[in-house]
Amino acid sequence: MDYYKIIEVRDFIEKNISIKPETGIILGSGLGPLADEIEPEIIFNYDEIPHFPSSTVIGHKGRLVFGQLEGRYVMAMQGRFHYYEGYDMKEVTFPVRVMQLLGIKNLIVTNAAGGLGEHLSVGDLMLITDHINFFGDNPLMGKNDDRLGERFPDMTYAYNPELREKARKVGEKLGISMPEGIYMGVAGPTYETPAEIKMAEALGADAVGMSTVPEVIVANHGGINVLGISCITNDAAGKAGKKLDHSEVMEVTEKISENFSNLVKEIVKEF
Template sequence: MTDIQTRALTATEWIKNNCPSAPKTGLVLGSGLGKWIKPAWIQKSIPYSDIPGFPVSTVEGHAGALLVAEIKGTPVFIFSGRFHLYEGYRPQEVTLPIVCLALLGAGNLILTNAAGALNPLFATGGLMLLTDHINMTGHNPLTGPNVDAWGPRFPDMSQVYCPTLREQAMQAGLACGQRLEQGVYVAVAGPSLETPAETRMYRIMGADAIGMSTAPEAITAHHMGLKVLGISCLTNKNLPDCMAETSHAEILSQANASADALGSLLSALIPNLGGRHG
């Protein structure tokens, strides 16, 4: 048994013994995207540092806690803060919470992130549903010995992001008056932001938004049989011929401004989600 297997099984057992419920839906919140959660929804807040085997989030804008919550009466695990390759974590550590979620019996995973818009038609402050991704991180969380009980050695990746969940999200967007774009997300390792030449290359490759997360988590979730929905909050626009300087602080500020739109969407969507697919 590998170190990651041991850590994942230990963390899963601890969560199972210390949480009041086992929700069928998990939600990962990206940078600055947690302010819409109402304190009354939270049944329990567990710092990642309390969970044996868990990494600890080191990035500003990531709370670093597992929230056991109810959104309009629907139980949900909320990972408030995630782990990144640029923090120095291995891909298997970045995705350890996703493994735990699957082992706990969840069926749905919603991955959110703060991303830069590459598509010039997409507006800053908008939301984009992921139809696909391009993994340019140089890493894959499935590298190394495969755990056959968790998924196949060579998982098919032709439909990582569940079209059924995406359609449900579109319907939720209509219900709450929130416009949703759809497009391809490219994941890079970071932490440096992309150059104009890199931006131009990613756009030519077919990417509509860019960020430093999500793809490794989606790969692991799909490998383990979870239905995956990805949502990008477009915090800035990357136009290679007139690149404006930006910073992490500015991205966090815009993410906070977009959080209300994300919250309205998720509040309308999550109560309608089902469990694990067959």
């Protein structure tokens, strides 16, 4: 990753905002409407930002929103970049590097995921406690840039326990059940086979999806605290008793969007 490209984007953004954001938000498939509740100072389409990729997936608007959410100044990605879109890991995680150099302290990363755990139901908002990287790749591969982080970052607390506790208390206050679980990230874009889901269960995964892990690795490398939330949009392959379809993902996220938005807004206030 070219450090000076990150600097260029940071400088481009800083020229257009009045306050540096403290919290970053990455909104997964179908969860983008939360960004519409931000009182915007400025909104960039991804193609307006130097060196930014484009989001090509339905349910990802492809906008970077800066503004006030519940009295906090935030930076929200209304749509992310995926490995399966043909981007390399450095491109997928480029926005997180920009967040790092903008001084973001806390990152809320969200996704739509298939549920494996017996304690999970479609429509649940799962607090991610840990992850399994099954992409077969890592965004830190290659020469390490010490300006961005150390060579061998510790991932014991990849998902910050203090932020998770705050989120749990917010959920209790709002009456929103928030089961916990381990997220497995896979390359996609195919949904997993029933045999692959059995493997994921054997490895200890509770939910599976095609994102999040690369961004979380880079956030930890850059010293950013992470809170992860998975929207369980479907039963994983072999459990659903039917074929999987992306439209199902969008339907479920639409149904739970109010709970999701209320939850994240209250969490941001706690930061």
